[in-house]
Amino acid sequence: MQQIPIPDEHEIDTILNMSLLESFGITTTNNKHLARQVFYSTIKYANNLIEIANKYNYQLEIKATYPTRTKYEPGERFRISLNNKVKDLEPSQVSPEFKAEIKAEQLRFAQESLYQQVRLENELFVERLSSKLKRSKRLNDLMSLNTIAEMSAECFCRSSKKSKPRMICKKYLRQYLSNPNRVASAKKKFESSKFLVDFRDKFITEMQRLSVLLDISFIEFKFLSVKYIETQVEAQRT
Numbered sequence: 719m720q721q722i723p724i725p726d727e728h729e730i731d732t733i734l735n736m737s738l739l740e741s742f743g744i745t746t747t748n749n750k751h752l753a754r755q756v757f758y759s760t761i762k763y764a765n766n767l768i769e770i771a772n773k774y775n776y777q778l779e780i781k782a783t784y785p786t787r788t789k790y791e792p793g794e795r796f797r798i799s800l801n802n803k804v805k806d807l808e809p810s811q812v813s814p815e816f817k818a819e820i821k822a823e824q825l826r827f828a829q830e831s832l833y834q835q836v837r838l839e840n841e842l843f844v845e846r847l848s849s850k851l852k853r854s855k856r857l858n859d860l861m862s863l864n865t866i867a868e869m870s871a872e873c874f875c876r877s878s879k880k881s882k883p884r885m886i887c888k889k890y891l892r893q894y895l896s897n898p899n900r901v902a903s904a905k906k907k908f909e910s911s912k913f914l915v916d917f918r919d920k921f922i923t924e925m926q927r928l929s930v931l932l933d934i935s936f937i938e939f940k941f942l943s944v945k946y947i948e949t950q951v952e953a954q955r956t
Contacts, residue, residue, distance in 0.1 A: 722947055724758070734756075735938065738935045743928070744928055747841070757939065757943045759831070760944060763823065771802075776816065778803070778805065780947070781800070781948060783800065796940075799944065804816075835933075839874050847921065851895070856913075858900070860908050867891060870884075873925035874925075
């Protein structure tokens with residue numbers, strides 16, 4: 719099987735329906751670039767599977783896999799990927815070394831996919847918060863990194879019982895929300911003040927709404943990426 723060609727950026731934006739980001743109002747500095755990385759990594763995954771199969775002289779069948787459920791639940795992971803099967807061989811006839819290489823590639827792709835979603839979430843959080851903090855010097859100076867990190871854990875819901883709230887690491891927050899006047903830890907009086915509580919509640923509510931839109935966009939990007947690859951694989955058969 720031949721490697722799947724990589725389209726140019728303009729074609730990728732068309733394939734992924736990139737206008738979703740503008741339609742949903744969740745555009746950030748780099749999230750178009752990050753969305754393209756979803757596409758690039760999916761193509762890389764498919765091509766790596768093909769390369770491994772060619773190495774063992776196997777004919778590989780690659781098909782898109784989608785969740786069995788159709789109802790979207792905010793924060794719940796939708797597994798959209800590529801299934802592969804060696805053509806004309808039973809699983810017991812397939813080389814154990816081949817299976818091990820395929821398994822390692824599947825794990826690498828799954829981890830990379832999760833990391834991509836986290837990067838999209840992190841950027842949306844810091845850019846929205848930064849724009850709001852710039853309008854209020856008092857908030858910008860008195861809101862500690864601890865407070866910001868704790869807020870981040872409530873902005874991106876995870877519906878799975880096994881999933882704990884994900885707090886954005888302070889190193890990342892310090893890098894993108896730098897302020898030499900920011901306190902190390904906020905005073906209890908400030909943390910319980912109506913001024914901060916009102917801001918915090920409104921911001922978390924807004925981010926939870928935007929996180930759902932971002933989640934839907936990510937699912938769409940994954941869906942369209944695997945659909946493109948499936949189409950390319952089908953074209954090789956004809």
